[in-house]
Amino acid sequence: MQQSDLSETPARAAARLSVAPMMDWTDRHCRYFHRVMSRHALLYTEMVTAPALVRGGALHLLDYNAEEHPVAVQLGGSDPGELAQATRLCAARGYDEVNLNVGCPSDRVQSGTFGAVLMKSPGLVADCVRAMQDAAGGVEVTVKCRIGVDDQEPGEVLPAFLDTMQAAGVRRMTIHARKAWLKGLSPKENREVPPLDYPLVQAMKRAFPDMHLSINGGIATLDEAEAQLAAGMDGVMIGRAAYHQPAEILLGADARIFGDDAAPMTxxxxxxxxxxxxxxxxxxxxxxxxxxxxxxxxxxxxxxxxxxxxxxxxxxxxxxxxxxxxxxxxxxxxxxxxxxxxxxxxxxx
Incomplete structure (x- = not known):
């Protein structure tokens, strides 16, 4: 199922500013709290693994509050059939978007052959997203990735990866502007040590003008978010800053990012x-x-x-x-x- 005919869905409009999926942080209570502060920002679940849903029956991991919309669920996995089943469950729960994690560098995720290690297997990722699209019932399937992993050359790998995703029907992606090192760096270090390459991600937007591309990584203020949008990005995803300084990011977001003239809360x-x-x-x-x-x-x-x-x-x-x-x-x-x-x-x- 190709997704090229998708209209401006609530999730796509909200992706102008989103709060990143963060393990142990962006649970349903966190998302409700964030929604109180911003009516428009796109909120993501913590990563939910497809095996936990399909094999483990852990459907409680999909619980959310109706007030959270627009809300997206992020799935982790690498088996197309299993991801399709998980996507079907997510779509039935009413999520506005199903996102595939191709960016998490943790050892636990690597052992399941998903996350950032999938950057090395773009053909498999394409198979996964096609299966997910077929099961999504019209809900948009998106991908979150890194600019590369280990010794890959981002300037070569990233455009080839986006080309493969576009051919598979993906029309919206979020790119964490850092490479991931799968050995030698902890997940925390992988969020801080590899250098950021914003120009490369911005160049991808110019190279793929028909794709909706959001940028992620190291963005800590609304000023920085506005600068990325002014540079041509379709959206900005903010992680730790939105969690640790939520008022600074979310209370001003509706006016500054979405043009909502309603008075912000204190x-x-x-x-x-x-x-x-x-x-x-x-x-x-x-x-x-x-x-x-x-x-x-x-x-x-x-x-x-x-x-x-x-x-x-x-x-x-x-x-x-x-x-x-x-x-x-x-x-x-x-x-x-x-x-x-x-x-x-x-x-x-």
Missing amino acids: PEAVARAMLPYIEAHLVAGGRLHEITRHMLGLFAGRPGARIWRRVLSEGAHRPGAGPELLETALAQCLAARAGAPPEGQARSA
Whole structure:
């Protein structure tokens, strides 16, 4: 099934700015929190492996809140038939996009013969995406990749990889602008050590004008995101900065990236908006820290951030911790902010 006739789907429009799939971070509670801050950004699940869904029956990994739309699921795998079955499950759950991971460099992922190691097998990736498209029922299938792995020459490998993906019917991709080293570097080092090559990724957009290409890797501010869009990229994906400084990225994104003139929320309003969601989660048997661990950076870079983080970090794991802890953290944060000197002035000794 070719995807060239896809119209401007909600996910494609939202891909102008997306929050990267991040293992152990972008679960459904994190995504709900991010959605409170931005109505338009595209949100991704953590990577879900096709074997876990198809062989393990772990369908709970596909749970999400309806408010998260537009939301995409990222799959990991390398068996076309298994990925097709997993894609069918994802489409049935109503996801707006199914993304194939061809970028994760961890040893655990490599042992399953998927992730970044698949950059070495573009023909297999093409078989996978064709099978996924046939099973997707009209939901767009996309790919997230690196610029190359190990000793590959990115300037040669990346355009050939994109050409293969385009021939397989892929019309939207996200490119992490770093090479991945499959041996010798940890996943964390693979996000930091290999040099970024933004010009190469931008050149791919010029070489493949009919493809929707997003750039990922090292982008930490909306200024940088706007610069990438101005350079011709169709979209920007932000990872760690959106998690650790969510207000800095997401509260301004709707206006600056999507042209939405609605007044953005304040961090204080975001915290209060999370209270009904927290209460419902606790009533359902959940724990407070399962949500608040994603909210620790809400006031990052602002007065009161330290006490907000400390109150939640120390108290949310305790038995019986409830919404009142978040209200306490917010009150102490605001009190600290009220006592802070005006911006640009140092507190007197």
